Amino acid sequence: MGSVIKVANVSKNYRSHQVLKNIGLTVNKNEIYGLLGPSGAGKTTLVKMIAGIEIPTSGSISVLDSSMPNLKIMTQIGFMAQSDALYGELSGRENLEFFSSIYGLKGQKQKERIHQVTELVNLSSFLQKPVNQYSGGMKRRLSLAAALLHEPQILILDEPTVGIDPVLRQSIWDELYKLSKSGTTILVTTHVMDEAEKCGQLGMLRDGKLIASGTPQELKNFTSSTSIEDAFLYFGGVHREN
Amino acid sequence: MRIKALVIRIIRQFIRDKRTLAMMFIAPLLILTLVNLVFSSNDYEPKIGVVSDQKIVDLLRSSDNAFFAYQNASIAHQDLADEKLDAVLEVTLPSTSITLEGSNPTANKSSITTIEKALRSLPNQDTEKTKNAPEINYLHGSADMETFDYIGPFLIGFFIFFFVFLISGVSFLRERTTGTLERLLATPMRRWEMVVGYVIGFGIFTILQSAIIVSFAIYILDIMMAGSIWLVILITLMLAITALSLGTLLSAFATNELQMIQFIPLVVVPQVFFSGLFSIETMAEWLKPLSIIMPLTYGGEAIRDVMIQGDGWNDIYGNVLVLIGFSLLFMILNVLALKKHRKL
Numbered sequence: 001m002g003s004v005i006k007v008a009n010v011s012k013n014y015r016s017h018q019v020l021k022n023i024g025l026t027v028n029k030n031e032i033y034g035l036l037g038p039s040g041a042g043k044t045t046l047v048k049m050i051a052g053i054e055i056p057t058s059g060s061i062s063v064l065d066s067s068m069p070n071l072k073i074m075t076q077i078g079f080m081a082q083s084d085a086l087y088g089e090l091s092g093r094e095n096l097e098f099f100s101s102i103y104g105l106k107g108q109k110q111k112e113r114i115h116q117v118t119e120l121v122n123l124s125s126f127l128q129k130p131v132n133q134y135s136g137g138m139k140r141r142l143s144l145a146a147a148l149l150h151e152p153q154i155l156i157l158d159e160p161t162v163g164i165d166p167v168l169r170q171s172i173w174d175e176l177y178k179l180s181k182s183g184t185t186i187l188v189t190t191h192v193m194d195e196a197e198k199c200g201q202l203g204m205l206r207d208g209k210l211i212a213s214g215t216p217q218e219l220k221n222f223t224s225s226t227s228i229e230d231a232f233l234y235f236g237g238v239h240r241e242n
Numbered sequence: 243m244r245i246k247a248l249v250i251r252i253i254r255q256f257i258r259d260k261r262t263l264a265m266m267f268i269a270p271l272l273i274l275t276l277v278n279l280v281f282s283s284n285d286y287e288p289k290i291g292v293v294s295d296q297k298i299v300d301l302l303r304s305s306d307n308a309f310f311a312y313q314n315a316s317i318a319h320q321d322l323a324d325e326k327l328d329a330v331l332e333v334t335l336p337s338t339s340i341t342l343e344g345s346n347p348t349a350n351k352s353s354i355t356t357i358e359k360a361l362r363s364l365p366n367q368d369t370e371k372t373k374n375a376p377e378i379n380y381l382h383g384s385a386d387m388e389t390f391d392y393i394g395p396f397l398i399g400f401f402i403f404f405f406v407f408l409i410s411g412v413s414f415l416r417e418r419t420t421g422t423l424e425r426l427l428a429t430p431m432r433r434w435e436m437v438v439g440y441v442i443g444f445g446i447f448t449i450l451q452s453a454i455i456v457s458f459a460i461y462i463l464d465i466m467m468a469g470s471i472w473l474v475i476l477i478t479l480m481l482a483i484t485a486l487s488l489g490t491l492l493s494a495f496a497t498n499e500l501q502m503i504q505f506i507p508l509v510v511v512p513q514v515f516f517s518g519l520f521s522i523e524t525m526a527e528w529l530k531p532l533s534i535i536m537p538l539t540y541g542g543e544a545i546r547d548v549m550i551q552g553d554g555w556n557d558i559y560g561n562v563l564v565l566i567g568f569s570l571l572f573m574i575l576n577v578l579a580l581k582k583h584r585k586l
Contacts, residue, residue, distance in 0.1 A: 048424075051428045052428065052584070053424060053427050053428055053583070053584050054584075069584070071430045071432070072430070074428065074429060074430045075429075075430045077428065079425065079428035081421050081424050081425055081428070082421075083420065083421030083424075084420075084421070085420060085421035085422045085424060085425040086420075086422070087251065087255055087420075087422065088420075089254070089255045089258035089259055090251065090254055090255060090258070094251070094254055097247075098247055098248075098250070098251040099425075099429075101243065101244065101246070101247030101250075102244050102247055102248075102426065102429045102431055103429060103430075104243060104244075106243075130258070146425075
């Protein structure tokens with residue numbers, strides 16, 4: 001089993017403004033692929049196209065050997081957007097019930113999955129509370145739980161750990177490793193440089209261009225930097241004089 | 243399955259949002275009550291058909307140009323039934339009889355005043371013969387019908403249209419601004435399932451709303467009701483679904499709640515002028531065709547025909563079909579408008 005996500009020569013324009021230029025990347029099964037870049041680099045646009053919400057202006061995207069967008073493949077994708085995308089009036093449980101029904105989960109199976117994902121994100125004791133009384137971090141976790149409900153083969157997370165405390169962030173990453181080991185392919189975007197080190201593969205995105213890709217270690221070695229931040233600066237065209 | 247999930251979610255959200263619920267149910271009742279209390283009548287130029295001998299007809303027509311001569315009483319009564327006339331005056335000496343169309347109390351009042359004034363102005367020898375008080379009959383309604391009985395049916399239709407339009411439009415808009423639309427579009431949910439789910443979810447509340455408002459107007463405000471309450475509820479429900487599908491459609495073209503409110507003067511208010519609440523006959527000729535594209539024209543007319551004239555299903559099903567047509571059109575357009583967010 002080779003690549004799960006293949007992006008080839010993808011460009012995206014909004015009217016005359018070009019957001020992404022000739023992006024090509026491959027994500028293999030079980031891999032955790034990190035897209036690193038500052039805000040405005042085009043990360044969200046790229047993951048939305050992979051999730052099937054947006055369509056590239058040119059180039060092609062295939063997921064699980066099917067060209068996107070494809071409704072069947074979308075059942076295999078868990079997508080967590082940058083905004084929490086929850087219904088504030090509803091309780092945590094009602095939100096999860098809604099999203100799991102959309103994916104066709106019902107009855108005992110639905111209860112089980114809701115139980116499992118809330119245990120995972122540590123929200124079990126808050127499920128009865130309306131979401132508009134949740135803190136920012138709790139909403140983020142519930143949003144992640146909603147993306148995991150239907151046990152997707154591919155998980156696309158857009159800035160999943162913003163506003164989450166370091167302890168919980170670590171436990172979420174542990175969980176991502178576990179998921180990846182059990183066969184889930186994960187694509188995660190981040191603008192936090194130290195978080196990028198946790199990914200198996202890394203793509204650096206700046207101004208709509210993929211400026212570098214490889215494992216974090218390869219990128220550091222290539223640029224003889226000690227940190228991902230220095231490597232990003234190198235590829236971004238800033239050469240430090242030592 | 244997915245539609246059902248959406249419907250259950252909408253119901254739950256609605257029940258949590260007590261204020262919106264109150265706006266949908268109580269605000270129309272409040273405004274209807276106010277209009278009932280304060281409404282006063284205005285000037286009206288009646289059209290009266292006269293059936294009599296040539297001499298009296300000529301005298302009447304010279305006294306007021308509201309009178310139109312008819313050779314034959316049955317033709318005059320047919321025109322009355324078709325709402326071409328407000329009243330028919332039959333003078334067969336020595337008795338006089340007036341038949342009023344009756345739906346519009348303002349028209350009734352001014353017809354009677356015009357006729358009485360004209361009869362008094364007749365030369366003496368004729369007045370002697372007509373001094374017996376004219377006998378007054380009503381085709382629809384009765385002498386104690388008030389202005390509110392006439393405008394009430396339109397207002398019921400209008401307020402339901404207005405509040406459902408606003409609430410459904412803003413909810414659908416919020417789905418977009420909070421990002422939940424994007425999340426739904428990342429699921430295999432189809433665009434049409436989303437539109438249908440919204441119509442059913444909100445539809446359940448509009449059934450309740452229509453039933454409550456119509457019952458309130460009839461039983462508490464004591465508005466005139468000649469036909470079947472079930473027909474009125476059906477028509478208001480169809481009108482609400484039209485408003486619901488239009489609201490969710492137009493929310494695609496608003497980026498925030500304020501822009502949604504801006505659609506009120508553009509889309510909702512014009513319907514008041516064209517819907518028949520105000521007389522279309524006095525309107526500039528080129529403006530009249532606009533009433534054809536206003537859903538409220540069909541809803542308001544059908545509600546009035548049932549409530550005042552006691553019309554049945556056979557008389558109003560055309561209007562109901564037009565409303566269903568509008569709803570389907572708006573729903574299809576909405577499915578297409580959602581393409582902006584996901585091509586598939």
